[in-house]
């Protein structure tokens with residue numbers, strides 16, 4: 001784990017989504033200018049999808065070279081392709097159906113309609129990640145330029161739930177998750193080793209019900225109990241919050257970015 005997270009607080013959930021969308025445009029444009037292409041990891045959840053919708057609604061989205069972008073998911077609900085509860089479906093409806101992505105560079109996690117079990121889907125995703133990794137990357141996954149994470153009131157990120165076997169995985173980059181406390185029970189998730197390959201991790205959270213988990217994630221809580229406490233990027237970690245989610249952290253920690 002590297003560095004202390006930077007905390008940025010916006011007025012409310014709507015402005016937070018707009019601000020994260022604007023930040024994504026800048027970051028992806030800068031990365032593509034420097035390296036030609038970029039790797040972005042998406043999240044499900046309310047703020048995650050609201051951010052993608054905000055991005056789709058911003059004219060500046062055209063500054064991104066959508067065809068030079070690999071899109072991955074941090075986790076997926078193990079449901080058939082097109083199911084309304086899949087994180088992929090939400091991302092496609094909010095953003096991906098409205099921009100000129102290269103279909104070959106959009107990497108959804110397989111669902112049960114692939115004929116695979118959740119374990120096989122996790123292994124297949126690990127193979128796909130390994131194919132995209134370059135020798136200069138730190139292990140069998142690409143160095144994600146931005147990895148977006150929503151966070152649950154229990155401090156979970158991706159489908160890494162407190163105390164569940166997936167949080168203890170130190171080898172495999174992707175695992176199957178059974179018995180998730182948030183429905184649906186079966187999921188596929190990146191693990192801590194894969195998350196920590198990211199150059200930047202942006203934890204995005206809004207709402208009073210997240211305030212306690214935000215405080216714990218920024219304290220010295222252990223990642224097995226509060227998985228968001230273990231989500232740290234190699235170069236930078238941002239906690240992008242609305243005021244309600246930020247109100248339990250010491251004022252010294254948060255930078256208020258919106259009046």
Ligand SMILES: O=C(O)[C@H](O)[C@@H](O)[C@H](O)[C@H](O)COP(=O)(O)O
Pocket residue numbers: 043044045046047048075076077087149150151152153156157158159182
């Ligand atoms: O499949 C999912 O649900 C997610 O990927 C999950 O990790 C989500 O991001 C958080 O639970 C926050 O979700 P909310 O923003 O809806 O609270």
